[in-house]
Amino acid sequence: MPPRVTLSFDNGPTPVTAQVLDVLAGRGLRASFFVVGERLRRPGARALAERAAREGHRIGNHSLTHATPLGVADDPAEVEREIDGMQALLGDLVPGEKFFRPFGGGGRIDRNLLGQHALERLVRGAHTCVLWSSVPRDWENPGGWPEVCLADLATRPWSVVVLHDLPTGAMDRLPAFLDALDARGIEVVHELPDDCVPLRLGRPTASFAALPVAG
Numbered sequence: 001m002p003p004r005v006t007l008s009f010d011n012g013p014t015p016v017t018a019q020v021l022d023v024l025a026g027r028g029l030r031a032s033f034f035v036v037g038e039r040l041r042r043p044g045a046r047a048l049a050e051r052a053a054r055e056g057h058r059i060g061n062h063s064l065t066h067a068t069p070l071g072v073a074d075d076p077a078e079v080e081r082e083i084d085g086m087q088a089l090l091g092d093l094v095p096g097e098k099f100f101r102p103f104g105g106g107g108r109i110d111r112n113l114l115g116q117h118a119l120e121r122l123v124r125g126a127h128t129c130v131l132w133s134s135v136p137r138d139w140e141n142p143g144g145w146p147e148v149c150l151a152d153l154a155t156r157p158w159s160v161v162v163l164h165d166l167p168t169g170a171m172d173r174l175p176a177f178l179d180a181l182d183a184r185g186i187e188v189v190h191e192l193p194d195d196c197v198p199l200r201l202g203r204p205t206a207s208f209a210a211l212p213v214a215g
């Protein structure tokens with residue numbers, strides 16, 4: 001069976017979000033957008049997130065400031081601001097299940113992502129924690145990331161890819177990337193595989209034991 005892929009776009013919304021939404025809409029694809037509070041507060045940004053939600057995309061919490069990873073700043077007040085404060089800012093953009101994606105550095109899954117206080121908040125707040133399995137580093141390779149990603153997708157049956165709806169130029173190659181997925185029979189799905197979701201609605205899944213937590 002050809003591999004499957006779930007697409008995610010982090011760190012927006014920015015004007016590039018509109019470009020990404022146009023591409024996805026043209027192909028009838030749905031993705032996840034993990035948005036940052038400080039970006040959501042910029043002029044015009046909320047309308048982009050509302051459009052994404054209206055068009056069937058998943059809107060997730062990617063922290064209020066995306067400044068210090070919660071595994072580094074494992075402080076209850078900071079955790080509350082970054083997770084709960086951002087969730088409040090999202091408001092009715094997320095009417096149901098609350099999706100949180102932590103951040104670390106360079107797309108690595110390590111103990112920078114979450115500390116004990118953050119984990120406790122996610123569990124008590126019944127959040128679904130969404131990690132990833134493929135990071136083609138589009139921000140530092142805006143022209144070549146699709147080829148890097150295609151090679152990586154071949155290594156597992158179902159990948160969650162992290163891209164960025166940021167003005168790096170990388171999203172200019174999104175149509176070519178999606179064409180290549182089509183050509184290889186790789187299906188783009190909206191669901192999230194358990195191996196990238198250590199918590200669903202605050203409850204541990206089979207991959208919870210592999211979640212690195214600081215402290």
Ligand SMILES: [Zn+2]
Pocket residue numbers: 010011062066103
């Ligand atoms: Zn991020």
